[in-house]
Amino acid sequence: MLQVSVIREHRETVLTGLKKRGLNAESLIDExxxxxxxxxxxxxxxxxxxxxxxxxxxRIGELMKSGKADEAASLRAAIASDKDAIKKHEDDRALYEDxxxxxxxxxxxxPHAKVPAGKSAEDNINVHQHGTIPTLDxxxxxxxxxxxxxxxxxxxxxxxxxxxxxxxxxxKGAKLQRALINFFLxxxxxxxxxxxxxxxxxxxxxxxxxxxxxxxxGQMYFVTEDGLYLIPTAEVPITNLYRDVMMSENDLPVxxxxxxxxxxxxxxxxxxxVRGLNRLHQFDKVEIVQITKPEDxxxxxxxxxxxxxxxxxxxxxxxxxxxxxxxxMGFNSAITYDMEVFSAAQQRWLEVSSVSNFETFQxxxxxxxxxxxxxxxxxxxxxxxxxxxxxxxVAAILENxxxxxxxxxxxxxxxxTGFDVIN
RNA sequence: AGAGGAGUGGCAGAGCGGUCGAAUGCGGCGGUCUUGAAAACCGUUGAACCGCAAGGUUCCGGGGGUUCGAAUCCCUCCUCCUCUGCCA
Numbered sequence: 087m088l089q090v091s092v093i094r095e096h097r098e099t100v101l102t103g104l105k106k107r108g109l110n111a112e113s114l115i116d117e118x119x120x121x122x123x124x125x126x127x128x129x130x131x132x133x134x135x136x137x138x139x140x141x142x143x144x145r146i147g148e149l150m151k152s153g154k155a156d157e158a159a160s161l162r163a164a165i166a167s168d169k170d171a172i173k174k175h176e177d178d179r180a181l182y183e184d185x186x187x188x189x190x191x192x193x194x195x196x197p198h199a200k201v202p203a204g205k206s207a208e209d210n211i212n213v214h215q216h217g218t219i220p221t222l223d224x225x226x227x228x229x230x231x232x233x234x235x236x237x238x239x240x241x242x243x244x245x246x247x248x249x250x251x252x253x254x255x256x257x258k259g260a261k262l263q264r265a266l267i268n269f270f271l272x273x274x275x276x277x278x279x280x281x282x283x284x285x286x287x288x289x290x291x292x293x294x295x296x297x298x299x300x301x302x303x304g305q306m307y308f309v310t311e312d313g314l315y316l317i318p319t320a321e322v323p324i325t326n327l328y329r330d331v332m333m334s335e336n337d338l339p340v341x342x343x344x345x346x347x348x349x350x351x352x353x354x355x356x357x358x359x360v361r362g363l364n365r366l367h368q369f370d371k372v373e374i375v376q377i378t379k380p381e382d383x384x385x386x387x388x389x390x391x392x393x394x395x396x397x398x399x400x401x402x403x404x405x406x407x408x409x410x411x412x413x414x415m416g417f418n419s420a421i422t423y424d425m426e427v428f429s430a431a432q433q434r435w436l437e438v439s440s441v442s443n444f445e446t447f448q449x450x451x452x453x454x455x456x457x458x459x460x461x462x463x464x465x466x467x468x469x470x471x472x473x474x475x476x477x478x479x480v481a482a483i484l485e486n487x488x489x490x491x492x493x494x495x496x497x498x499x500x501x502x503t504g505f506d507v508i509n
Numbered sequence: 510a511g512a513g514g515a516g517u518g519g520c521a522g523a524g525c526g527g528u529c530g531a532a533u534g535c536g537g538c539g540g541u542c543u544u545g546a547a548a549a550c551c552g553u554u555g556a557a558c559c560g561c562a563a564g565g566u567u568c569c570g571g572g573g574g575u576u577c578g579a580a581u582c583c584c585u586c587c588u589c590c591u592c593u594g595c596c597a
Contacts, residue, residue: 125558126558126559126560129558129559129566129567130559130560130565130566132566133558133559133565133566133567134565134566136565136566136567137564137565137566139577139578140565140566140578142577142578143527143577143578144527144528144578145577146527146577146578147527147528147577147578148527148528150527151527151528158577159577161577162577162578163577164577165577165578166577169577332519332555332556453557463556463557
């Protein structure tokens with residue numbers, strides 16, 4: 087959520103920024119300012135009347151104490167009419183405040199200067215590419231065939247016990263999952279991240295904190311009985327750890343990493359080329375989350391990207407790094423880099439990581455702040471990235487590393503799997 | 510899940526209708542003393558909103574109510590503790 091003060095002071099910058107998302111936000115912005123003006127007006131009116139009535143209440147107390155009950159009674163009567171007026175102005179203020187909040191929820195984050203304008207994935211910029219695209223034999227199989235051939239991941243069983251998009255990992259398939267999770271967590275730890283194991287259901291307030299609500303409730307599984315959401319990513323619980331927190335400068339930057347299963351309803355997004363592991367309702371992911379001072383967040387973004395790139399290089403997967411254009415970027419993000427690996431049998435790039443800087447957009451909702459040396463309270467910057475999401479990594483490893491005698495496990499992973507081939 | 514108790518400032522803890530944004534202690538910050546440090550002493554020390562400022566308003570777990578006036582009374586929700594039950 088953008089700050090109204092920022093919208094006021096940098097109206098033009100906000101507008102030109104939002105244009106890169108293909109959004110003409112003029113009326114949105116002006117409405118926000120208008121609602122804020124109304125809010126201020128109502129508060130001022132209420133405050134003045136309250137100030138008056140507080141003083142009079144105090145006076146009544148004094149009169150009672152000194153035994154002038156009749157004077158107190160007449161003053162009491164005089165106050166009555168102010169009460170209604172106060173109530174009215176307070177109700178107004180609450181109403182405007184609520185409208186303002188709901189209104190601000192509709193305005194996406196302002197893209198960073200680097201972010202190119204654009205409508206869709208077509209307009210993303212390939213900023214880096216690494217590794218060589220493997221050439222496979224003519225009879226090479228896509229991963230959804232390979233998992234059957236080696237009996238390591240079973241969609242039919244998942245269908246039976248849960249439904250579509252909930253695969254069952256078996257034998258070396260299950261071990262590969264566990265190995266990847268451990269590998270990713272260990273790599274994160276070596277980069278100074280603290281491991282977190284958060285709950286995988288969260289309350290409504292957390293959904294608002296990181297910006298999944300109010301927009302995207304349809305994307306999350308919801309436990310109606312208890313009013314809880316299954317997390318779509320560890321970003322939600324891990325970032326919300328810092329909701330309503332005043333950090334001290336010494337504690338920054340915060341570097342947390344966590345493995346969780348992630349749940350996505352993906353309502354309506356199933357199409358022809360989301361077979362196999364390409365898109366699931368439940369998948370595993372290690373997420374890295376950082377909280378930094380504003381002036382540090384862009385260096386941190388680079389650091390996080392390099393970490394993710396390092397993982398892909400250790401896994402020997404060819405990848406490219408995309409700078410997302412305004413139109414393809416998430417609602418909350420100021421800048422996002424996507425990492426895509428090449429899955430050789432499908433002949434497709436698959437997104438395996440998304441690294442974003444939210445600047446103060448989440449921190450504003452979260453009320454996540456810190457005190458500067460000169461005593462000023464300031465919003466922090468939040469960042470996160472997948473490091474990494476498992477299923478598409480598995481898809482690429484299976485497809486790219488298939489041989490006549492089985493699937494070769496990347497060297498870096500062998501200490502974690504305990505085997506070097508799936509056959 | 511049932512019965513009982515409790516939620517106050519960074520922490521501990523008093524207050525239980527008016528002068529309470531809140532005693533006191535600890536911690537933090539500044540100072541005196543000291544070659545330096547400790548101790549002692551003095552001062553200071555929450556946040557949000559409105560306002561150029563002076564200042565005003567709000568916040569004692571969340572929400573609602575009673576009252577001229579609520580940290581204090583009532584309702585409700587949440588959380589924690591104790592006992593009983595259940596359970597990986």
